[in-house]
Amino acid sequence: MSDAAPLSQPPTASHAEMSAAGLRAFFNIAHAWNLNAEEQIILLGAPGRSTFFKWKAAPQSARLGRDTLERLSLLLGIYKALQILLPQPAAADGWIKRPNSAPPFGGRPALERMLAGNISDLVAVRQYLDAMRGGWA
Template sequence: MHQPAAALAQPLAPAPQRLDRSRFSPENRRRLSAPGMRTFLAIADLWGLDETQRLLVLGYPARSTFHRWARIAREHGSFTLDVDTLARISAVLGIHQALGVLHESEREGVAWLRRPHSATLFGGRPPLELVTSGTQDGLMAVRRFLDAARGGLSMEPNGADRDFTPYTDADLVIS
């Protein structure tokens, strides 16, 4: 049975993308683990996280495991974190970066993390409570919130934005 010409001219559905499993290979995870842990430790210091909060952010590894990771990372040694821990560290890096974009100083970004927030996501509690809840979902929710804020949603304007005067038609130069 022949198909009508119109049916033949329609584009095929895109083939499902194959997951690039090399991102999760032990070699790639080993390459990222020590630098990721060093960066995490620096951010945790900046944010003033205590040991329990650090463990919760990382998925609650054993204390001895955490201290071994930290020691090896500081010595620029080699070790391999699992995918979950690396994803958590990636979320922390994204949160830190977004705070740097949204706030004029690191101190202001840390203050935002620590003070109660009225957004529904936080329920009047500080965002840091969600970051240190022990769940990857909590970390990712804060990261998504801040990414949305970077796009202009959900945040009070910072000092530079507060003083911004909108452009008018007279400001446009058409050449």
């Protein structure tokens, strides 16, 4: 038997804390990207309008499902990658709305791809940006 004390685990954020933090970050990003309510709803996975507006008014009381948390993670990663790749905030924030000739976009803006509504479209944008940064997709 060992006399060593067990390793303590660092505290983890509760589901409610992750939901609230994710939503607050998302709404800040949505503002920076100048997204309307319909675009925001689609990016969040199409919650009902009343649910969306409750989340917006009181993110601290939201308990998001796994799908929505995954979407938030991808959107935060997209935002962060753009801030790294394009250090000028206006350029980073405007990138998603500019036509893009890269293969994942086919001449359309990244936002159009993201608004297709599927998580796989958010993943494709995130992977593209990670590849541009030289990171792993």
